[in-house]
Amino acid sequence: MPGDIESILIAAIVSWVLFITIDILFGLPKHGGVSGAREIAAAIEKGGGEIHGGYMMGNIVCSPDASAGTLLAACGVYIAGIPGGLAAAVLVYIGNRICYDPGYAGTTGALAATFVIYGFTLLGFSAAHFIAGMVIAILTIQGISHLHASRLISHIWRWRL
Amino acid sequence: MNEFLVFAFAGLLVLGTGATIFETDPFKKLISLSILIGGVIPFIVDQGLLDVATAVALIAPLTTIFILMVTRRSERGT
Amino acid sequence: MEVAVINPQEIALYACAAIAVYSAIRVIAEKNTLKKLPFINVMSFAVAGSIALLLPHPLTILAAAAYFIGTTLESNAIASTYAGGVREDE
Numbered sequence: 001m002p003g004d005i006e007s008i009l010i011a012a013i014v015s016w017v018l019f020i021t022i023d024i025l026f027g028l029p030k031h032g033g034v035s036g037a038r039e040i041a042a043a044i045e046k047g048g049g050e051i052h053g054g055y056m057m058g059n060i061v062c063s064p065d066a067s068a069g070t071l072l073a074a075c076g077v078y079i080a081g082i083p084g085g086l087a088a089a090v091l092v093y094i095g096n097r098i099c100y101d102p103g104y105a106g107t108t109g110a111l112a113a114t115f116v117i118y119g120f121t122l123l124g125f126s127a128a129h130f131i132a133g134m135v136i137a138i139l140t141i142q143g144i145s146h147l148h149a150s151r152l153i154s155h156i157w158r159w160r161l
Numbered sequence: 162m163n164e165f166l167v168f169a170f171a172g173l174l175v176l177g178t179g180a181t182i183f184e185t186d187p188f189k190k191l192i193s194l195s196i197l198i199g200g201v202i203p204f205i206v207d208q209g210l211l212d213v214a215t216a217v218a219l220i221a222p223l224t225t226i227f228i229l230m231v232t233r234r235s236e237r238g239t
Numbered sequence: 240m241e242v243a244v245i246n247p248q249e250i251a252l253y254a255c256a257a258i259a260v261y262s263a264i265r266v267i268a269e270k271n272t273l274k275k276l277p278f279i280n281v282m283s284f285a286v287a288g289s290i291a292l293l294l295p296h297p298l299t300i301l302a303a304a305a306y307f308i309g310t311t312l313e314s315n316a317i318a319s320t321y322a323g324g325v326r327e328d329e
Binding site: 162166176180188195211222223229232233 | 256266272306
């Protein structure tokens with residue numbers, strides 16, 4: 001069983017891959033979903049970033065997406081196992097509709113994360129590692145350098161196309 | 162909640178309060194208020210008052226949204 | 240006599256609290272209002288995670304979700320109002 005620091009780092013990498021994959025599959029970098037997302041994307045682009053990365057970062061701020069779904073699913077699994085994760089998925093679905101977002105990125109992220117995290121708990125991880133891991137993952141995208149993060153996301157978006 | 166956590170979340174309270182006092186632009190003041198609320202909620206949860214925490218967590222953003230709606234209407238109105 | 244064992248919950252809590260303080264400092268240091276919002280988003284993640292880690296109780300999921308969706312809605316409102324408002328209203 002790995003130590004705690006390594007577990008959190010592995011959880012961070014798994015969460016990062018999970019939420020970026022689901023967000024890109026749902027096309028979050030394609031366009032701003034709500035008007036606030038477009039404004040944030042424009043501000044990031046003016047600072048030197050790229051517009052598609054900006055759209056995704058704006059969408060992450062303005063509506064619960066796969067990153068929010070993964071975090072709340074991790075909290076749910078930590079507290080109550082798989083039923084907790086599914087309850088968190090329902091709450092994320094409600095949150096999406098409250099924020100006028102017609103998409104399913106958040107709900108899908110929550111459902112996928114519930115099963116992935118539960119699987120990892122069978123390997124000796126704790127869901128608490130995934131809570132901290134998801135916070136670290138979102139920190140790398142939204143909390144260090146918007147410029148580089150938007151370029152990275154645009155780069156990954158171009159691979160998909 | 163041990164001392165490190167108390168200092169960290171109390172630090173959020175102090176930062177949020179200071180920023181709200183010293184910022185001049187109203188939008189920046191609203192953003193600093195949400196730092197303040199972010200610092201308060203862990204203390205409420207730590208005491209076990211989950212219903213109070215849920216209520217504060219729902220009411221504080223709603224009041225921000227209402228403030229924005231009132232301000233916007235008074236700019237465009239008259 | 241209890242042996243002080245660091246369990247995953249405590250380490251995760253320390254990480255979330257530290258990230259919350261770091262992102263709050265970045266919010267204050269940032270000059271552009273719209274670019275403050277992603278840092279607030281990081282702080283909301285950290286505080287929501289801390290809520291769940293502090294008190295593992297089934298209702299905590301509701302509190303964490305309510306807090307997170309509340310701050311998301313608030314950031315959305317600030318972002319769209321800052322730039323000129325939502326076109327559907329009035």
